[in-house]
Amino acid sequence: MQTEKKFKVLPIMISLLIAGFIGMFSETALNIALSDLMQVMHITPSTAQWLTTGYLLTLGILVPVSGLLLQWFTTRQLFITALSFSIVGTLIAALAPSFEFLMVARVVQAIGTGIMLPLMFNTILVIFPPEKRGGAMGIIGLVIMFAPAVGPTIAGLLIENLSWHWIFWLSLPFLILALVFGIAFMQNVSSITKPKIDLLSIALSTIGFGGIVFGFSSAGEGSGGWTSTKVILSLVIGVVGLLLFGWRQLSMKQPMINLRAFRYPMFSVGVVMIFISMMIILSSMLVLPLFLQGGFGKSAFYAGLLMLPGGIINGIMSPIMGRLFDKYGPKWLVFPGFLVAAASLWFFSGVTAASAAFLVIVLHTCLMIGISMVMMPAQTNGLNQLPREYYPDGTAIMNTLQQVAGAIGTALAVSVMSAGQEHYAEAHPGGNPLDALTSGVSNAFMFGMIIAVIGFVIALFIKRVPVNHQK
Template sequence: MSAAMQERPAVQAGRIPTVVRLLVLATFVVILNETILINAIPRLMESLHITQQSAQWVSTAFMLTMAAVIPVTGWFLQRVTTRQAYAIAMGVFLAGTALSAIAPSFEVLLLGRIVQAAGTAVMMPLLMTTLMIVVPEQDRGRVMGNVTLAISVAPALGPAVAGLILQAGSWRLLFVVVLPIAALVTFFGLRKMENIGEPQVSSIDWFSVSVATLGFGGLVYGLSLFGEAGGGVGPGIGVVVAGVAAIAVFVIRQLKLQRTGTPLMDLRILGHRTYSLSLALISIGFLAMLGAMILLPLYLQNIRGLSPLETGLLVMPGGLAMGLLGPTVGKVFDRFGSRPLVLPGSIGMVLSLGGFTQVSMTMPFWQVLGLHALLMVSLAATFTPVFTLGMGALPPHLYSHGSSMLGTLQQVAAAFGTALVVTVMTARSGHLVAEGVAPAPAELSGMKLAFGIAAALTVVTIVVAANLPRRIATDDTAADAQAPDSAVDQPTGS
């Protein structure tokens, strides 16, 4: 795939290449599965006779596998053709989905989810890398708007889709419904898929693979322990510290390998200021999104007594708005640059999460719907320009490494967001219950505090947004050497 980075296929301006359309569709289908089981936890507990903590592992194991596998994808995508990468990723995903659908026990279901995640982990870096190769710079914002549909809207819609499917029966239907859709996407994708360039033969440092797996996987696992009842915080801290230590070893190893030109993940991507700023903003955005996605169902079902279907329907408009706005946001970015989108989007995130600190036993549902929609629209206005700016800031030979880093940190941010809000909520409500407060008001108070901390963290996105350039200069070095405002007038050809 790397050879194509030197020589882009001719693409008609204003049109989305077929290969990108196919990859967006496939990525949407596979990423939807990251959050589709959130609403099915009670069914899993009843059907498989497991505790809530065990049931949460169907989501935790997915994120953990993604975090462990994605660092290897930069190397993998350079060694295989586009068709081979697509076939392997979708084949592995289909195998995991089939295994999950027929799982006779929780252990087999967990294995199926791990296999699913291994396939999913390849799709997003494959999509991002291919897009940067085949789409001209002046069209990237519009095309990235469609990519936002896959990588941002899919996890947002997961619980809503699950709520609808679960009305028809067992949790197994979640996999039975996805399986034929994914099979059709794979079949038609392979018929139409074109190879983008030729693979590059390169060696892999297995020590780096091992340390990356232990580091990123351990970090996600440790963060997931924070939300568990029964003293999960102590072990969680220990695992997180061990994970961070392994990541430090990984970083040192990559810096050494960069001198020979064969790092597993080329950390020179972090030397590009615009990419680093984009990475920070995307990570905080995903933290906020996943944190809200965990808290809202708990609030709506545990405090307000809604069913999974009613919960799914209430959050569906926000997810749909995010998806429908993606292409429009991309066109606005192509024409006006990032500043008119990212700054208001960052402010909208803070206002939305701030509004959720006012949840109560009687808050009108239309207000909950409105705040959720504001959050989703704000994320749509932010993600598309920031993805485009961040990846566009890198030289072509670093695209696969940039998308690999992006995907890894998204999983870590998602795990951190989930762990943060659950830990804060649990600690606050537990303290109040010990003081004699009734469980429901105590849990509500914990949710308010968790939303407040998430809102405080997203204030950082406003600062980052103010420092992003409107457009990428001819080369990233030139862009980064200029102040944000001086980069405003760089031409895009639109």
């Protein structure tokens, strides 16, 4: 298309990258500050967990609606709105005197991120031709993966020397810079079709995704676990809501999210592999710091430092994988990627408090390399198969399921770890609590390995999508 040549690709990318990096940084940096917040605000772990759960819940509710937003509002309008929410949320968090204020701030931040993530991927699909999308997605991947890598380390430094408020004060000028840059350079790239807004679809989507994320997150908090009425009821309501939502979308002429995108087999395979990858990466990012701080007795800053090399290499690998994908396709990246991830998780299951810190760094780095070999190729290959009019739906589906995968992965990992600890304590009454923790963490990593093996089996079905089909 002729119009595609008129896009100022570099300024658009810079605007998106700054906004995406700070959004991901503030999302993950706060995780390392949770133990500090529990002491300062005198709250329990299950209450503190809501700072993450509330964020995920907002994303789980908002991201499905993003496909509709992308067709109702211009790129500039959505970009400025997303950053405005992020700036207001970050400012409230930086000034927050209590847990309640911080909770509100996290929800406002999540609204900004929930609009920005689908907008970022949709814009790349429009401004880059299919044969160059791998490299572009790789650069986005570098930013999205690099932020969680440096987040815990920088947060650890800020907590030790200043206070947790500075996590947000540090983010604020960068968000303002991204907004100014975006106002100056962001272009409208997508066409506005203004499909009919179906309030029932929005309600069913909110109940469905909200119920699933809330149910799994509540189970992972450790308050009553999977058998609590709150968890069972949330999951049942969520599943029923999702089934009704799916039925409603397939029976409408202009659905909120066009689930017919799943008719494209490589898109479906890509979605499942992204789901599995997010479960692995987010569950390991929760379990590993817990073990490093609880088992190794290390500070938040030291735990962040041990995880830094793997995160940085994951970020660096992303654009490399993008170029390799453009050249060779997904198959020879995704196969070995899942194998490397499975092997790393299997070795992790044998790590104890006596293990060398160097071993943890190497295994974490290998795990990150394996995941980077899967994520970007699976995502780009899947989206490449969709016709242009399905781009908003495809990005909304992928981004929604990533949030759901995060909630499910972390909840299952915490449950498996807690069950392992309890089983060890019952089998060894009066035993060392550290050994019980090690046993629980080992079980959690074995669970991750099983998921990675399932991913490998699904990867057998992946095929390269031809890129000369633009519609």
